[in-house]
Amino acid sequence: MEEFIYFFSFQDPNVLMVVTGIVLLSVSAAMVGTFTFLDKKALVGDAISHAVLPGVCLAFMLSGSKNPYWIVSGAFVTGALSTYTITWVSNATKLKEDTVIASVLSIFFGVGIVMMTQLQQSGNASLSGLDHFIFGNAISIVGQDLWVYGFLALAIIMVILFFYKEFQLMVFNRSFADSIGLPVKRLEFLFNSLMVMAVVTGIQAIGVVLMAALLITPAAAAKFWTNRLSLMLLIAVIFSVISGIVGAYISFVLPHMPTGPWVVMVLSLIAFLSFFFSTKKGILTKWIAKRNYQRKIHRDHILKALFAANEQGKDGLSCGEIYANFPGKSFRTQYAIKKLGNEGYLSDNQSNISLTEKGIKEAGRIVRLHRLWELYMTEYMNIAPDHVHDSAEKLEHIITPELERQLDKNLNYPQEDPHQSIIPRDKDQS
Amino acid sequence: MSFDPNAFLIILTGSMIAISCGVLGVFLMLRKMAMTGDAISHAVLPGIVIAFLVSGSRHGLTMVIGAGLVGIIATVFIEYLSNKVKLQSDASIGITFTSLFAIGIIMITFLANEIDLDQDCVLYGEIAYVPIDLWITGAGKIMGPRVTYLSLVNMALVIGFIALFFKELKISTFDKEFAATIGLSTVGVNYGLMGMVSYTTVSSFEAVGAILVVALMVVPPATAYLWTKNLYRLIQLTIIMGIVISFLGYYLAYFLNSSIAGAMATVAGFFFFTTVILKHKQLPGIRKKIETIGQKA
Numbered sequence A: 001m002e003e004f005i006y007f008f009s010f011q012d013p014n015v016l017m018v019v020t021g022i023v024l025l026s027v028s029a030a031m032v033g034t035f036t037f038l039d040k041k042a043l044v045g046d047a048i049s050h051a052v053l054p055g056v057c058l059a060f061m062l063s064g065s066k067n068p069y070w071i072v073s074g075a076f077v078t079g080a081l082s083t084y085t086i087t088w089v090s091n092a093t094k095l096k097e098d099t100v101i102a103s104v105l106s107i108f109f110g111v112g113i114v115m116m117t118q119l120q121q122s123g124n125a126s127l128s129g130l131d132h133f134i135f136g137n138a139i140s141i142v143g144q145d146l147w148v149y150g151f152l153a154l155a156i157i158m159v160i161l162f163f164y165k166e167f168q169l170m171v172f173n174r175s176f177a178d179s180i181g182l183p184v185k186r187l188e189f190l191f192n193s194l195m196v197m198a199v200v201t202g203i204q205a206i207g208v209v210l211m212a213a214l215l216i217t218p219a220a221a222a223k224f225w226t227n228r229l230s231l232m233l234l235i236a237v238i239f240s241v242i243s244g245i246v247g248a249y250i251s252f253v254l255p256h257m258p259t260g261p262w263v264v265m266v267l268s269l270i271a272f273l274s275f276f277f278s279t280k281k282g283i284l285t286k287w288i289a290k291r292n293y294q295r296k297i298h299r300d301h302i303l304k305a306l307f308a309a310n311e312q313g314k315d316g317l318s319c320g321e322i323y324a325n326f327p328g329k330s331f332r333t334q335y336a337i338k339k340l341g342n343e344g345y346l347s348d349n350q351s352n353i354s355l356t357e358k359g360i361k362e363a364g365r366i367v368r369l370h371r372l373w374e375l376y377m378t379e380y381m382n383i384a385p386d387h388v389h390d391s392a393e394k395l396e397h398i399i400t401p402e403l404e405r406q407l408d409k410n411l412n413y414p415q416e417d418p419h420q421s422i423i424p425r426d427k428d429q430s
Numbered sequence B: 001m002s003f004d005p006n007a008f009l010i011i012l013t014g015s016m017i018a019i020s021c022g023v024l025g026v027f028l029m030l031r032k033m034a035m036t037g038d039a040i041s042h043a044v045l046p047g048i049v050i051a052f053l054v055s056g057s058r059h060g061l062t063m064v065i066g067a068g069l070v071g072i073i074a075t076v077f078i079e080y081l082s083n084k085v086k087l088q089s090d091a092s093i094g095i096t097f098t099s100l101f102a103i104g105i106i107m108i109t110f111l112a113n114e115i116d117l118d119q120d121c122v123l124y125g126e127i128a129y130v131p132i133d134l135w136i137t138g139a140g141k142i143m144g145p146r147v148t149y150l151s152l153v154n155m156a157l158v159i160g161f162i163a164l165f166f167k168e169l170k171i172s173t174f175d176k177e178f179a180a181t182i183g184l185s186t187v188g189v190n191y192g193l194m195g196m197v198s199y200t201t202v203s204s205f206e207a208v209g210a211i212l213v214v215a216l217m218v219v220p221p222a223t224a225y226l227w228t229k230n231l232y233r234l235i236q237l238t239i240i241m242g243i244v245i246s247f248l249g250y251y252l253a254y255f256l257n258s259s260i261a262g263a264m265a266t267v268a269g270f271f272f273f274t275t276v277i278l279k280h281k282q283l284p285g286i287r288k289k290i291e292t293i294g295q296k297a
Helices: A002-010 A013-038 A042-063 A066-091 A096-121 A143-162 A164-172 A174-179 A186-204 A211-223 A229-255 A261-275 A285-309 A321-327 A330-342 A357-380 A389-395 A400-408 B005-030 B034-043 B045-055 B061-083 B090-108 B120-125 B127-132 B146-164 B165-174 B175-182 B184-209 B210-225 B232-256 B262-279 B286-297
Strands: A345-351 A352-355 B134-136 B142-144
Touching: A002 A229, A002 B184, A002 B286, A013 A042, A013 A143, A013 A164, A013 A186, A013 A229, A013 A261, A042 A096, A042 A186, A042 A211, A042 B090, A066 A096, A066 A143, A066 A186, A066 B262, A096 A352, A096 B262, A143 A164, A143 A357, A143 B165, A164 A174, A174 A186, A186 A211, A186 A261, A211 A229, A211 A261, A211 A389, A211 B090, A261 B090, A285 A321, A285 A330, A285 A352, A285 A357, A285 B175, A321 A330, A321 B286, A330 A345, A352 A357, A352 A389, A357 A389, A357 A400, A400 B146, B005 B034, B005 B127, B005 B146, B005 B165, B005 B210, B005 B232, B005 B262, B034 B045, B034 B061, B034 B090, B034 B184, B034 B210, B045 B061, B045 B090, B045 B184, B061 B090, B061 B184, B134 B286, B142 B146, B142 B175, B146 B184, B165 B175, B165 B184, B175 B184, B184 B210, B210 B232, B210 B262, B232 B262
Parallel strands: none
Antiparallel strands: A345 A352, B134 B142
């Protein structure tokens, strides 16, 4: 608890600096990532983050120190080279883009490892900590590094806000952007540079391998809450700020724990929660909606069965007869009968189940929709009467009152359906 | 240059790993699943750590089973995210492998004091240790380099798998709908392939590292694909390239005094880009010549 208060009161200027840095870089990565996600280029970020390694090593070789200016420049050069290479090879050959991405990624990384092992053998003591670039450790960022990375992150955020409209057009409607005279090629170049910069900014804190997550995951999670770009950006930023701070806190509390994996873990957790519980497209939401719909259909069918029994002059049906109508669904049928009883559609008299006044009206409505649709199909679509049942069986559950009135009017308020059954009507209606 | 038995062993082992990876990679590439191979090679990390924890050793069957299972879980997960959650496929791949990889690193860091497994060995691997890492039987008899045996078994299994299910793989790769109509289990073929990819990743990661497995899986098939469209020839060229990469990679690393696996990827990259440039510039004379060589190979 003491550690918690110590960390979150930010009394320690180092903690404050690290947290500021990681928040800035998370925000910039989330913003860039939202556009790359929508542009379906999520994995290019992964390629860039691997391709940064030879650049970092090159910077070490040339400068002989961990000077952040050199590292950023080196990383930027090879990162940008990799995006350029991916585009060029994809256009020049018949190879699919994912093959090209995987090839470029692993080749650049391989070259990086060759350089890195050479550096390690050179025995230069100032080079220790090179592996921070692979796994990332935000705590290792201090002083000068932070200013450089913080400034870069801030610059990325500003540029994106400034070109917000242009990027939006570029992602959503490239040909339109082209036709209104936007310099799409130059915008794309600018955007690719931002993407490389965002990766470069993050490598020391998050690490090469996991940097891709900071680009992809916030955007993917945000997509499940909204379809609006502005809102999506905001949500992605909030998600990544939360995980950035939590990740930094955990690596502060647990010694020797790299920051990157925890930031990614928190982000992934948020993403999975979004996938399941999002109110718009979440798995759970969809599942509930589907189950409710199936229940409604089942309920409608029970009402219809009882209505048919009424038409044949029976007073009702026994439980067994209803169950026999829906083989294999006895549990759900039981539940539906109980529910319908509670809602006042059925009365259960010593297991003779019959429709109440309200039930007759509701069942009549469903049967009416079924028969109206059958009639409409035969009259307007010239479909033989013996082929219309299946379609009506589906549509009876979803025809709205407005559509019903329209159907009734177009068919001139018919009395009988194609099978010469009477179309039931409420008394006050007819 | 005189015959150096250590160099020979390293090149032999490297070639066998490159062949296993490359042959599987041909099918990954044709199925547009190159990045799935990349994802699996990252995602097996937690499986490796758990298996290590269970068996307490870096080799053996537990490792293969653990990593193989996690590799297949990763594939299931990617398919689930893109089919059921309706997430676009590249994002499904990205999220799956980054989160599994993060779990793996966290586990390694937590267990750092208890197990002899560090982050570096997962990423780089060191094939240079092959000649000194010997397989010693219980009776104390030295049987020779352990990793060489491993990669031999791996290669035999991969080639056996491909040979046995060649027709199934071919049909389900090129015409999924047709495969489904004739009652072929495309799902089964898919998971069989992914299982082999996971197994190969684990069996090779000790020697060449997780990310360089991807280099050997994707780059030789991609390069070969630019020379030929015939599936048999594609596999042949991939195998030849695997051997050449391993040979040249060893000597490049020898002269640069660097990681052999990295050098193998570098050589593969050199072939890849040379091919792309040759194909792109459309140099008619050279192109024709090389194509005839490609036909003969």
